[in-house]
Amino acid sequence: MQIEFKNISHSVKSRVIFSDINAHVNSGECLVVSGRSGCGKTLFFSIASDIIRPDGGEVLIDGCNVHQMNAQKYADFRKDLGVVFQLSGLISNLTLEENFLLPLNRHCKELDKKEKYNRINALAEEFALRQYLPQRTEMLSSGQASLAGLARALLLKPRAVIWDAPMTEIDEQWSHYVLKLLLKLKDQGTTLVLCSNRKEVISNLADEQLELNELFCLSEC
């Protein structure tokens, strides 16, 4: 999936956070969005994953403006996009299994029950979460919740993964594993957009980098 951010501008409560931002990332490449705390990385993540719409500019997916897609194309885009939130975004009063079933039931109606559970069990196994499947996700540690957030995004075999603050809550061993996994996903043609200042993320994964610091300073100073 090719993702292009064209002349993105956005303000929060009359304060300009972004003005005329341009960036793009191709299939199998990684865009790392970095910058000081409060400069707008999460806001950029929200725009990239179409959780909020920018005041100005366009997000183009394979050349097509997200906001001009017809219903079917938009549904395909949502299915192709794995979104991983900084604080996991799991629904705490559902079990982990129920959390994993939600995107599968919504986007993969063609899969039968057995195939859905095969995917769930394989990813739960991969991230050492299998024993937690029947438990409510409030039982997970923050590191486990982060891994579960990643697993949930990967369930749909997305063509692109957008992750806000990857590895923040994950221990060193798992970070190493996840880094290798992200490299493998890139090799398989998955597009990555990672909002992160972490050196190991930038040095190992970034093909394109967007530094938001200066823009923040321009609007603030």
Ligand SMILES: Nc1ncnc2c1ncn2[C@@H]1O[C@H](COP(=O)(O)OP(=O)(O)OP(=O)(O)O)[C@@H](O)[C@H]1O
């Ligand atoms: N809903 C909101 N209401 C008011 N201000 C907001 C809102 N969302 C974001 N902001 C402001 O927009 C700016 C960018 O916030 P954002 O969370 O994107 O920063 P960040 O770079 O992700 O920070 P961090 O690295 O600390 O997570 C901040 O100054 C924040 O106060």
